[in-house]
Amino acid sequence: MKSIRVDLQLIADMVAPDTRALDVGCGDGALLAYLVDFKRVDARGMELSQAGVNACVASGLSVIQGDADTDLRDYPDDAFDYVILGQTLQATREPREVLRQMLRVGKRAIVSFPNFAHWQVRLRLVFGGRMPQTTSLPYKWYDTPNIHLCSIDDFRALCRDMGVRIERAIVLNSKSRPIHMPPLLANVFGEQAVFMLKRD
């Protein structure tokens, strides 16, 4: 059985077999291929980089070139059981609108993102006095694609504002292992999080 990145594996585990899923920002198609091969999912992908798209299609996956900010609008309501956005929300121009579209197009949305309130980030900013660079946030301030970073608590607050139900939330530490802590601590020790959301 081929192995995929831990956060992708967590997402894959949330997807029920024999369903329809759209992976927005599908990259090289690792998650898509897993969903197709092991869960018989009718999985489609959208990817910004043309090189990524071409590689996916050449390996037999259904992928189009597209932008999460603009191209989710094309799809009809409830076109998919899941719309997945892995490590991309923070790079969108309008994260709130992207989430809204995801939950319009999909019955459920699965979102993963880096936690900007992770203790390493806090320490680097408070004591280092520089824009934090960590394993999950490897960029310099001037070349980062991440323009809308948030903390886990910020994300929960947005879900509340939008009236979105959080069905599952998994917080991962810097070794990509799930941690089980009260929200206040999770927001400190979690390096990234995976949320499964549903319209209320």
Added chain:
Amino acid sequence: MLQDLTDAERAALAQCRHAVLGVDRPLRLDCGVDLGPYRVAYQTYGTLNADKSNAVLVCHPLTCDQFVADRHPVTGKEGWWESLVGAGKVLDPARYFIICVNVLGHCMGTTGPLARDPSTGQPWNLRFPVVTIADMVRAQAALLDDLGIPDLFCVIGGSMGGMQVLEWAASYPRRVFSAVPIACAAHHSAQNIAFHEVGRQAIMADPEWKGGDYRLHQTAPARGLAVARMTAHITYLSEQALQRKFGRALQNRNALGFGFDADFQVESYLRHQGSTFVDRFDANSYLYITRAMDYFDLAGAHGGVLANAFRRSPTRFCLMSFTSDWLFPTHESREIVHALNAAAANVSFVEVESDKGHDAFLLDEPEMFRTLSGFLKGAAAVRGLKETT
């Protein structure tokens, strides 16, 4: 129906198969005319498997024909898509049963303006009904009925061939398992209609055209047709490709000739393209086929909403465009992708980096072959088509 053939038609029909259709039930054309009987010339490669699941229909573009992968009966040149179809190629006859049908209105054996009107016994010429892309596809579907092929594993084509692929998917969604429209659009743009009109006017302005009755007068509008081809050929290339190939290089001379001979290589090349084209193409057919492309407007045929053409489509789509194609630019493929998304259809879309212009789809473009091979592999897995037949 085989009397009065041109030499080209005779040579074509000797090298491919044909069927006479519409004897009992004529083909109702979009213009309202009932056409029948009519002849359909087609070429096949490979064999149909026992469960009839490996049929692939290749739709040819404007100036190509059914001779996809064998030597052309008139020009003697190799097949126009031998880079794609053949042993060891992406579409391998060892695996697929590949069919290519000469389109209605064309001049390589299928009924078109060259044929005789059965009601008058006279050649149709310009009295042949104007046919559409949908009519071409209806004739192909009628041929498949005749051959007992219920559905197609894949329908693939570029340019006008891509238009036929889209029409197939829209008109016969249950008969199309996968569809590959390449370098095409869901409608012909104003610019494309304009270029076609220049070509048609060049033909009609040739005094030898005689209102389309040139064969009765034993003349041939070769100059007009050659100019039409020259104009069109420019649209198939890109500025970069022309520059790279010819630049301002002179033809067989060291200095400008101060006259109107072909001083430049690019002129000589275009003249050659024009003069060889007239040997294998009929001027009236050129009028009809370009008209069919101009009339193509898939959204228009579906209440103005392109997505309506693909509602509940079970077909797997793979679209492809080329960066330097200005005849069918990428945004026109993207428009189709948007419509397919709106219909929640299964679609892949790849834009291939190439400086070869529209013609790129006929050339050796490894990225195109990689994409196609991957797409077909994925589709075959879903269809349960075995690796080898």
